[in-house]
Amino acid sequence: MPGHRSIRRVSRIAAAAAGLAIAAISPVSLLAQSADASGKAPVFTAKSGWYKDALIYEIYPRSFQDSNGDGIGDLNGITSRLDYLKALGVDAIWLTPIYPSPQVDFGYDISNYEGIDPQYGTMADFDRLVAEAKKRNIGIIMDLVLNHTSDKHPWFLASRSSKTDPKRDWYVWKDGKAGGTPPANVPNNWESVFGHSAWEWDAKTQQYYYHRFYIQQPDLNWNNPAVRKAMYDVERFWIAKGVVGFRLDAITSLFEDPTFSDEDYVKNPDGSIKINAYGDKEVKTDKTDNLPRVNDVLKELRKTADETKGRKVVLIGETYVDSIADLRRLYGENNDALDLPMDMQVGFINRLDVSEFRRNINDAETGLNGNEPLFVFDNHDNPRWDRYGDGTHNADIGRMLATILFASRDTAMMYYGDEIGMVTTPPTSKDQVKDPIGITGWPKEKGRDGERTPMQWSEGPNAGFSKDGVKTWLPIPASYKTINVKSEVSDFDSMLNWYKQLIELRRANPALRDGDHVMLNTENNDVLMWLRKAPSSDPAQPPVVVACNFTARPQTVSFDLSGQEVNGKGITSRKAKTLMKTPGASDPASLDAVQLPPYGVYIGQVE
Structure with missing residues (x-):
């Protein structure tokens, strides 16, 4: 970020990128207080709200890090990268299924709910992962496939x-x-x-x-009580293993209409x-989807999780629903169901439409009875963030999407590789396809291989994911030569450093961490603008304003703060301290004239 290049230190990302022999210089977030010193890192204790405002990082284990040279990622590989995740600011890791499986659906077809598939390691390897993650105050979230x-x-x-x-x-x-x-x-x-x-x-x-x-x-x-008991016992098994939560796969599909009519x-x-x-x-x-009896099971799962003494076990739902009312019901009438149903209505709009983003974010911030929304833009079942790209401004669009994720009032869920800008790399012919969806639906449906390619750690052999000469389970995308952790650590303006600074800013700034979210300039359909007000626990803290340009044209905006109050007083200042901005952008002299480059971002603290 020009204008702030004098504020530098050795990046904790650089120091922690395990296996990367580098000592690069990289920017810090523009804060006096680091994330480690903020006191906001989660503590997995009973009745705590550690998951609120947390960063949950999804790992597709086959594709994160191969430790034994068989071309498939594994648990020991994940353990070897925990320092990197800690430095990035990750609070919890969601692992897609690692149970024994014939691997027809790469782990979502489970043959034993209380074991580890040998290709990922052993139960001892899992125990070590949990223990090492705990040392770094990172929790492990299991994927629980109940349907x-x-x-x-x-x-x-x-x-x-x-x-x-x-x-x-x-x-x-x-x-x-x-x-x-x-x-x-x-x-x-x-x-x-x-x-x-x-x-x-x-x-x-x-x-x-x-x-x-x-x-x-x-x-x-799921109408059979014996099935329910067996699955609740599975839940208890993994809680005893030390996990801090579950992502509940296909949870809205548990029941079918009893008439079985067409x-x-x-x-x-x-x-x-x-x-x-x-x-x-x-x-x-x-x-077949989102029938009322699902909530009965959610309450029973929640009751089982709450039997745990000493830590809060969080329940996350894979919840593709049609409305904010549907999403609200999944929290339970008395907040006794899911802690975090995934809000797919924001991140999966799949077009850069300001009015839709504004409406859906506002619904989540105001229509969930005060509950914490969980925003998701990427996962292992959908094309990566570059589906929003225009081919010319993709990096800036990526920064903008990350800003929406981390500068909103939400728990943020991201997918491995998002932080370096990994892109979707689908197969180019049917004979390359591994995902059965692509085999069945080719060429209209190419499957999900494109969003599951190996993590790009370096520009070296196999992108640092596996040993030189090993055939990886999916090909390494050609983009790894420039899009990789090692290269981006030392690049001041890289996607990795943008993510790192956003995450640190979110953790250390009270308004961004805990404050209310209020949409501003709602008549503007080119720029999404909002205010993060000081939290009630710290009302004197200055508010933060955010603007995201959704167009390929430069925009000049004036923040409308009329009617907004902080600590019982109206906001009258038109001055702001720049916290973050798109690389190359200028600092505004006033909130009356903030210049945004194409797909540009501005985050400022009102003075």
Whole structure:
């Protein structure tokens, strides 16, 4: 950031990038107080709100760090990078599934809920990861897959062995429609999320089983109390292992309409039935998603988590819902369900529309009964942040999106590699595809390999992810030569340093950390502007203003602070101290004329 280059120190990122023999100089956040000294790092204690304003970092274990040279990331690899994550400012790590699995869906098809898949390591390796993370005040969050198991799980093997087996009712089995023959007489027109019918014929027992996802992922029957007990026992098992929370996969899909009647079809604007990427007539999901009984299970999961003594165990939901009212219900009427349902309505707008961002952020800040929203822009199931890019200003757009994530009142969830600007790198031909979605849907659906490529640590062999000469499970993108941790540590204006400074600023500034979020200049549909007011616990703290230019054109804006108060007094000052700004931008003389470059950002503290 020009104008502040004299304020430098040896970056903690540089010092902590394990395995990188560098001592680069990099900027600090423009603060007198560091993140470590702020006293805001989470303490995982009972009844604490450690997850509020936390940074949760999603790791796809196959792709983070390979420690043994087999081309697949593993637990010891993650442990080796904990100092890097600590220096970045991470509070908790969400691990996608590491349980034993046939790996049809790369771990989301689980064959044993209380073990570790050998390709990721051993239970001793997991225990070491938890212990080493705890030393750095980083919590471990497990991915708990409750909707379905692998078809190789002992429960399902028993269930499909006979109609009279005690575990038959652990899964959803139905007869075919009368008058037809398999596979044409499926019970209804429900579809798998991953293409084609959601029903699979079992010749041995002459019934169909239901699978919301892959054929190899049969759905559990959550109407069965024995299923619930078994899963709550799994929850207790991992809590005893020291985890600080769970991300609940596909949690809104636990129940099905008991009538098992057909869904309505999705229509195009001309009235014709929509055809999806798999060539199917697309059906709605009113009878298979977000049914009322889901909240009963959430409350029971919460009750189980709250049995824990000595630390708060947080429940995070994978919650793709249609409205802020749907999201609000997932917290529970008495805040007795999810702690953090994921708000996908902000980060997955997927177009740079100021009015939509403003409306959806404002809904989250004002429509959740004061609860903390969890904002998400990227994950392992969706193209990375560069889906918002225009091909010319991608880096500035990336900085802008990061600013929305970290300068809002929210718990922030990010995906590994976001901090260095890793981009989506999809396969270029079907023979390269590993993800079954891409194999089924090619070429309209290329699958999710593009957002799961190995972490880019350096410009060296295999990007520092694995040993030289090893074939990695997915190819290393060509972008690793310039987009990598080692190169960006020493670049003052890199994406990595932008993330680092945002995270430090958020942690140390009271208004950004704990203050209210108020939208400003709501008539402006080119620039998103907001105010972070001083928290009630520290009302004398100065407020912070933020502006993000959503256009490729320079913009000059004046912050409208009329009617805004701090500590019972109106905000009259038009002066601000610059906290952060897009590289190359100038400091404004007044809040009456803040100049923003294309997709530019300004963050200032009102004086």
